[in-house]
Amino acid sequence: MKVPILIPNIFDHPFTYDSNSLNLNKGNYVAVPFGSTKITGIVWDKFEKAEKKFLIKKVEKKLNVPKMHGNMIDFLNWFSIYNIVPIGMCIRLTLLSKGIVENIPESSFNQYQILKKNSNYTLNSEQKKCLSDIQKKGKKFNVHVLDGVTGSGKTLVYFNRLWDIINQGYQALIMLPEIALTSQFKKRFVDFFGFEPAIWHSATSKKNKKIIWRGVVENKIKVVVGARSSLFLPFAKLGIIIVDEEHDASYKQDEGIVYNARDMAISRGSFEKTPVLLITSIPSVETFNNIIKKKYSTSKLNKRYQDASMPNLEIINLNNKKISNKKWIANETMEKVNHHLQKGDQVLFFLNRRGFAPFVICKKCHNKFLCPNCSVNLNYHKSKNFLLCHYCGYKNNLNKICKDNKPCEFIMCGPGVERIAEELEQKYPDKKIRIFSSDTLNKKKTSEDLIEKIENKKIDILVGTQLISKGFHFSKLNCIVVVDADFSSHGYDLRSAEKNIQLYHQLSGRAGREGESSTIYFQTYTPDDEILLNISKKNPHQFLLNEIELRKKNKLPPFYRFISIIITGKNEKQTINEALKVKNQITKDIKEEILGPVNAPIFKLNQKYRCRLLLRSKKNILIQKKLAKILRKIKIYPGIKLTVDVDPITFN
DSSP: OEEEEEOSSSOSSOEEEEOTTOOOOTTOEEEEEETTEEEEEEEOSSOOOOSSOOOOEEOOEEOSSOOOOHHHHHHHHHHHHHHTOOHHHHHHTTSSOSSOOOOOOGGGGGGGOOOOOOTTOOOOHHHHHHHHHHHHTOSSSOEEEEEEOTTSOHHHHHHHHHHHHHTTTOEEEEEOSOGGGHHHHHHHHHHHHSSOOEEESTTSOHHHHHHHHHHHHTTOOOEEEESGGGGGSOOSSEEEEEETTTTOGGGEEOSSSOEEHHHHHHHHHHHHTOOEEEEESSOOHHHHHHHHTTSSEEEEEOSOGGGOOOOEEEEEEGGGSOOOTTOOSOHHHHHHHHHHHHTTOEEEEEOOOOSSBSEEEETTTOOBOBOSSSSSBOEEETTTTEEEOTTTOOEEOSOOBOTTSSBOOEEEESOOHHHHHHHHHHHOTTSOEEEESTTTSSSHHHHHHHHHHHHTTOOSEEEEOGGGGSSOOOTTEEEEEESOTTGGGOSSOTTHHHHHHHHHHHHHTTSSTTSOOOEEEEEESOTTOHHHHHHHTTOHHHHHHHHHHHHHHTTOTTSEEEEEEEEEESSHHHHHHHHHHHHHHHHHHOOSEEEEEEEEEEEEETTEEEEEEEEEEESOTHHHHHHHHHHHHOOOOTTOEEEEEESOSOOO
């Protein structure tokens, strides 16, 4: 008997195999020969379309794994169409590897067993109302937004809902935007529930991934906390999907298979017929628009937990404030920080730039040191004494010879977090100062040690990038200084204003979480900036209303669909020519507006040149089907790569 087997490869169709007298049904995992190897495949729902006869190989083995259920298959088929991704690549997301799924000892699941929850946590009246709203929605598919100010106890609300669901025998997926958040989140989870959630992200070991995968597919693991990739785990009995910090741009996967995990989580909830809960302090424009249109229901937490006050906001106008030579922090800012340090408060200096200086120039030859692989500046990292590209990872030292055959004389342009930390170390030699960025949190042990030191008040001053704005709870952090409130408004992103107001709101929410008086100070040369004014008025939702009207007027998302097509290649001229060819092919069959091709703002990346096309249309999935059909027919020049990004977030 012939059966369609989908394999985890770049093919957009299943392959036909002989069942070999095995009793096979849709969703069964099987071992099949492919080329000279043996890989895991899944019995799919449709046969390949063959125009000529071909040799049919036999299925070698039916694997002892519960089959993938139909809802998951339907979701993956839809995911493939929506994101214009070959279906074979989609199932790669659901499998651990091309290898065979192994049996796991029962004892491996003991740490994930349900115990008794901590009864010390009580909900206030506002939290009880939100919990009741969520419970009333039941177990059928719906999207509910829990919108609460930072520190209002949103996590405690959905923990209570989660307890009800898992005690009914269902599973839950909690998605977080950053790996760095999982350590502190896990502690809070264990404290509340009395058992460990399964942690799933790129840093999870292969051994643990095997345990979690098997536990999920057999319903022996009830709760998974994970990053984007956790969305594709084959849950046996999924009862809820929770997307924490739903507004966070980190949910967008920009490399490999390109997709938005938040949007795909909602879609999976729809196919699984299970509720989706979006957690936010300031909704994304897309989510806010769906609330207005009543596609999503919502509950609000307007007060912080235990009536803690929100931080005060002060704007420090740098146009009339004194800053010492070669310094970046105003004297007035320092005076205010001194007051907080004297009280025993922890202080955070925020600057979203890694390293010591964003670029370096020789003052004799005026050479600006660029990455040889990318069209960007090399950043100087003083702690390691090297120049580093933040895109491709290229490193080089500072031993440069100038045109006079003598060493270059370097000018360090602009500050990074290392430079701010150095300035503070000179000012406060007796204080413990640490940097909080991806450079310092790149290892699990280092990350956990740093967070523990902050929690135990062993660090006085933090200097951090936007990583610190995402969900951390530091009880004594009562003073935040935004070193350069003007910097983050620059970029090639139609969502930059939206992201900035979310960032600053999240950042301010790190302060005063235990009820003590707190303040966030914004150093700026543009005190009349709309974003800062909206934050100071504590009215971010008005900004979102204005942004929606602006997007609608200019035919921008969420009212129109953007599909970005990126053409990359090692030969500049060939890349541009291929981009033109792709556009010509598309315009023959699609009448929608196609912009470009243009050179990408970062034109060269990892030794490859990049051109972009942008298709703008009314929101209709049929456009993806049309585009996919066209792209399959286009013969791309060898060495040229074509990437499709449906609903792009950035245009770098």
